[in-house]
Amino acid sequence: MSYATLEQTFYRLSQLSHAESMLGWDQRVMMPPKGNAARSRALAELGVFRTEILQDPSLAAQFEAAHSESGLTPWQTANLRQMERQWRQTLAVPKALVEALSLAGSECEHSWRQLRSDNNWKDFAPKLQPVFDLVREEAQALNAALGDELGFANDYDALIHKFDPGTRSARIDPVFAQLKAALPDLLATIVERQKHRARPNTPKAAIPIAHQDALARDLMAVLGFDFNAGRLDLTAHPFSGGVPEDSRITTRYDENNVVEGLMGVIHETGHSRYETGLPQDWLDQPVGRSMGMGVHESQSLFFEMQLGRSRPFLEAIAPRVQQHLGQDRAFNADNLHQLYTWVEPGKIRVNADEVTYPMHVILRYELERDLILGHARVADIPERWNDAMMNLLGVDTRGDYRNGPMQDIHWTAGAVGYFPSYTLGALNAAQLHQAMVKAIPDAADRVARLDLEPIFDWLSQNVWQKGSLLDYDDLMMEATGETLNPEHFLRHVRERYC
């Protein structure tokens, strides 16, 4: 009975999540500016309802009783684990700290928008310092409450766990070390080879937004997006939101830069298909929801990097691109392939190609870890940033804070521990893709015909339909026969670029 009661409680939380998710989507996509204060109050109050439910003193006894219940199915057992994790994580952090962090994060993020465009690090640092101070407190609280049981090596592990349960620095460190050892040589080889090629063409004329939008929708349909169960809208910062039953992705279009928008839509469609592919019967329970960000990002990057930038896919969609965007020489298959596989070190993470991208993440990972563990202070960030950019990518960012440590929103809002997910996602995607090709040997031919259903079925069976039934290592083991192994990503880079 206790398990069933807990399911009812988490069903209620799931309905609150639906409301929060949709109101958040509206806030970013539809809401006029003057609506923000009222919306923030409403969202804050929904958060209070959530906390009250999770702080109900009767939950402890219910969890204890549920653990001794017999006859739970594997899904129910996994659900119980997920429920308890959510509950304990909420209890671990004092309410006053949550509020202080939310306040400091809002203030820092708000000032960042102006100070970033002013390239003003001096006034930004004093806003960022309290955020890191409070996140350190949060990390300490989480580690103290959950660390022994979950095997955190340190406070920073507690933050990684928030975004990517199952991932620890003990797993990340050797993997990132391997990338740091292998990628610089690979990068040098690739850049050297590229020197003998002309830069790919970009479109000669501006491309009307309406044409780009029609192409985006066409490609989303090719990728299995169901427009009866989701929407595509416009935002300055594209994201994937909504709920599994109603998936809302966004993009931005630029008349003078069609290249970026296209892959953005493919990327978000990957996130969306994961969400909409989750197990129908469990959507209102924690076990039915998506896993951590490392797996989530693996699906968007499977779509974007493994599928979207592959030669057979770009060849297959070239006629559609030309049909919607016109006959510019930028849109023939050869040029599209070159455009989407061009490698070049740069300052900006979100514009980075898949070869240099991991370096951007490693820089942030090492820096935020040291900040949390007290081995660095906010004041040290610019120097550490410049040194790492020089060492890892040979890029000089001195004095350019805007395109240096002020380029990302994550830290301003207190999202520390998130960055590793991007690169873990890329590695997972490569590993999953290679396992998929083993299972479907003619996958490349199918991609060339845009006969993608078998590939999506494989992802569905091995990732989407699993919800949060398995932990991260077991998911990768069952899907690919081994846990995370960066060799697959390095092989992918060698095959595509060398």
Add this chain to the structure above:
Amino acid sequence: MSYATLEQTFYRLSQLSHAESMLGWDQRVMMPPKGNAARSRALAELGVFRTEILQDPSLAAQFEAAHSESGLTPWQTANLRQMERQWRQTLAVPKALVEALSLAGSECEHSWRQLRSDNNWKDFAPKLQPVFDLVREEAQALNAALGDELGFANDYDALIHKFDPGTRSARIDPVFAQLKAALPDLLATIVERQKHRARPNTPKAAIPIAHQDALARDLMAVLGFDFNAGRLDLTAHPFSGGVPEDSRITTRYDENNVVEGLMGVIHETGHSRYETGLPQDWLDQPVGRSMGMGVHESQSLFFEMQLGRSRPFLEAIAPRVQQHLGQDRAFNADNLHQLYTWVEPGKIRVNADEVTYPMHVILRYELERDLILGHARVADIPERWNDAMMNLLGVDTRGDYRNGPMQDIHWTAGAVGYFPSYTLGALNAAQLHQAMVKAIPDAADRVARLDLEPIFDWLSQNVWQKGSLLDYDDLMMEATGETLNPEHFLRHVRERYC
């Protein structure tokens, strides 16, 4: 202290309302069809949160204590009254009845969509009967709990009160009798006079939606709509939604019928200005919200009927209409005025002009009242409908259920007691308009210059800024010097049409 605690409780309810309102807007404007089941679950659960708060046993003692608190301001006293009304109304109706009604209403409304287009009364009646049976139960429960104190003459009064607090059949009956006595002769005179005129011109060519939309936004701006605090979107059934801080109105455009859409936007803008004009300091409390539907509709009809279809307004906007829609002879001021003041009895309420509209409402009022009081059965509806349409408007609707008793959605969803608000709103609008003209003698000249701020200021002071501070009679008395008096509406009709 008890009063302050109650304010906190109703603050929470207000945040739930924000969520419900915005999720409802999204459901009707943005949501893809497959999102509906999950959305319905989320909305239902928010309703459960609301009910739990209002059924908290400690509320009774808090209300009692608050009543004996001294030093409450008039706004706080009025707020206490509004809080208690909401609380007692929720307690009065058993939860099982609320659920049964919601279920029967959903079923009836769902089947109505198909059966209406099939003109199938036979299969519709058995779906409508349980809705009326349950609404009768609801009316009885409300009357039993609140009737003595609030002075309900019968169960039907309890339903009117739900939508239009302060209004009773004892107020409506003589007013509607006066309209029934006066309007048929007026109508005959007007129709007779119209016979000597040619029908007004309609546009020769289709008008692109984008042009209609640009005109709509232009007119909304003229009418003071703040696009930084609201949106205009498209829906099949236009409505006004959102929250006071973020007002969302909708419209529909038809390339071949520009006439209807234009007034629809003006109408919804009236609803919106009322909501956004409510007292800022009280928006999260019941006293800060809008009054009943009779007052709400008075604001939309002030905008549409008193202002929008007036000669000086149409003359003033004619150049804008031509600028956006083209130089068609339909768009000169004379013709616009004729188009928007053409009177013609017809079957459909929502298409009716302001002279025949009250007859549609009186028919529904008398019929639904008799159904609730047990003087008629659902099976009697078609005959009663036909008789009334013949008597009141000389229109034969026999066999045409689709454009007869199946034309409205209200009854299918259990919204009985709502219809009188439409005509009370029209009467209130005329009465308020005449009071405004007394206060601003050069109002017509100002309208001709589209210098509308003084008129909106008058509405703001006399209606919008009052929130729910006053009851209906006091509001009208303070604003116009008398309670509802249908003579103002009849004078308006005579002046405009005779």
